[in-house]
Each structure stands twice: as C-alpha cells, then as structure tokens.
Amino acid sequence: MSSLKDNKTCPLLEQYLSYLTVVKGRSPLTAEEYRVDCNMLFEFIKRKRGTPQEILEKRDFSDVDIDFIKSVTVGELYEFITYCGESRKVTTATRARKIVSIHQFWKYLKGKAHLLENNVAEELESPKLPKRMPKYLSLDESIRLLIESEKSPRDYCILTIFLNCALRLSELVNLNVEQVQADVIQIIGKGNKERRIFHTPATKKALAAWMVERSAMNPQTNALFMTPSFLFYTA
Numbered sequence: 001m002s003s004l005k006d007n008k009t010c011p012l013l014e015q016y017l018s019y020l021t022v023v024k025g026r027s028p029l030t031a032e033e034y035r036v037d038c039n040m041l042f043e044f045i046k047r048k049r050g051t052p053q054e055i056l057e058k059r060d061f062s063d064v065d066i067d068f069i070k071s072v073t074v075g076e077l078y079e080f081i082t083y084c085g086e087s088r089k090v091t092t093a094t095r096a097r098k099i100v101s102i103h104q105f106w107k108y109l110k111g112k113a114h115l116l117e118n119n120v121a122e123e124l125e126s127p128k129l130p131k132r133m134p135k136y137l138s139l140d141e142s143i144r145l146l147i148e149s150e151k152s153p154r155d156y157c158i159l160t161i162f163l164n165c166a167l168r169l170s171e172l173v174n175l176n177v178e179q180v181q182a183d184v185i186q187i188i189g190k191g192n193k194e195r196r197i198f199h200t201p202a203t204k205k206a207l208a209a210w211m212v213e214r215s216a217m218n219p220q221t222n223a224l225f226m227t228p229s230f231l232f233y234t235a
Contacts, residue, residue: 010064012115013038016108025192027170037101044080045072066115069106074120077102081124096126137163157210158225161185164200175224180207 017031042061047053084090084098106121137145142163149155161172171187179186184196185203199207219226 008058008060008062009035010038010042010061012064012066012069012109012113013061013105015113016105019108019112020104027190029170033097034101034105037098038105040084040098041077041080041102042068044083045076048076048079066109069109070116072120074123077121077124081127092127099124099126153206153210153213154225157206160202160206164203165197167197173225176222177224178222180211180224 013035017035020026020034021028021031039059039061042064043056043059047056081095081099084095085092090098102121102124106116106119110116110119146156146159146163149159158172161167165185167187168189171189174188175185179188184198187195187197189195214224214226217226
C-alpha cells in the first residue's frame with residue numbers, strides 16, 4: 001500500500017479504503033488504485049486553488065477533511081477529468097476508472113459515513129468506452145505455445161490452466177494447493193466471490209505432472225506456483 005498511509009493521507013479516504021477491503025472484500029490493489037485516483041484529484045484541486053508548488057511536492061493530503069470535500073464542485077470534478085485526458089493523456093478506460101473512484105468515495109461519505117448531504121459526484125458522467133473485440137490466441141498459436149513450454153511442468157501447467165479454465169491472471173497467481181481438488185479448482189475471484197471450475201483432461205494431466213515435481217522441491221509456501229525464492233531443492 002502507499003507510503004502516504006502513514007501520516008500524509010486523507011483520514012476519510014483511509015476509512016473508506018478500510019471499508020472497501022474489510023467489508024466489501026475488494027483487493028488491496030483495487031484500494032490502492034482508488035487511493036491514487038482520489039489523491040490525484042485532491043492535488044489537482046489544491047493546485048487550482050493556488051496551493052504553492054513546494055507544498056504540493058510534499059504530497060501531504062492529511063488536511064483534506066470533510067469541509068474540503070464539501071467545497072468541491074461538480075465543475076471542478078469535470079475539470080479534473082478533462083485535465084486527465086488533455087494534459088496527462090490518460091486513456092478513456094483510465095478516466096472512467098477515476099470517475100468510478102470518485103463516485104464510490106463520495107457515495108460512501110453520503111450513504112455510509114453520513115457526512116455529506118449533497119453528493120455532487122452523482123452528476124459526474126463516465127465517458128463512453130469503445131467496444132473492441134477481445135484478443136485471443138488461435139488454436140495453432142495455443143498449440144505452439146504449449147509445445148514450447150513442455151520442458152517445464154510448471155510453465156506447461158500454468159499455460160494449460162490459462163487456456164482451459166479462463167482464469168484472471170490475479171486468480172491464477174493467488175492459487176493455493178488446497179484450492180486444487182480431484183475434479184475442480186476452487187477460485188476466489190473478484191469481490192471475494194467463489195466459483196468452481198471443473199478440470200478438463202488436459203488440466204488434470206498437467207496438474208498431476210506439476211504436483212509430482214513440486215513435491216520434490218520442499219516449497220516454503222502454500223502457493224500452487226512458486227517463484228524461485230520459495231523453492232529449496234532436495235538432493
């Protein structure tokens with residue numbers, strides 16, 4: 001998490017992020033994205049209102065209290081989003097995410113913390129996202145990729161699960177051994193939601209080969225796939 005959390009962060013924002021992770025079950029990565037987005041907004045408004053550059057460079061948001069937030073206008077919110085697009089050259093998708101961050105923080109302050117009577121962020125509209133066809137590997141490309149990885153049971157197993165089970169990268173990275181059962185993989189996904197994915201013959205075979213190799217490595221972690229720092233090879 002950000003080093004700003006120590007003593008240079010907005011207390012109300014940290015309360016919200018704790019609610020987001022503890023109560024709503026969002027990931028630390030999501031919380032950090034919300035922190036960055038909101039702090040970027042605070043910095044923009046402070047600069048717009050004449051805060052000296054030497055003060056801004058300290059990136060101290062501990063003075064952002066409910067009175068500051070109440071003073072923010074919908075016009076300033078739109079100016080911030082415009083600034084993100086024109087000056088910072090962020091993508092439409094990133095601007096949309098920043099709007100979600102602002103929406104949700106203001107919504108929490110009004111609906112959960114009961115510190116706002118008027119939620120000006122409700123009026124902030126998200127940009128339309130372009131619809132694109134998803135990019136994917138062809139069958140031949142998938143086969144070639146698997147052939148190239150056959151020398152490593154670990155890499156082969158990772159790719160086989162990816163190609164057969166439609167996991168998110170974060171879900172695969174966070175897989176633990178106990179989540180892999182005889183016929184299914186128990187996934188804890190976005191929003192802490194659980195789902196079960198049944199093995200295909202290919203994933204079952206790849207997992208069996210990897211587990212044989214893994215058991216000989218004396219792993220110091222419960223993770224299904226380890227980085228070298230967690231491996232202690234036995235003779």
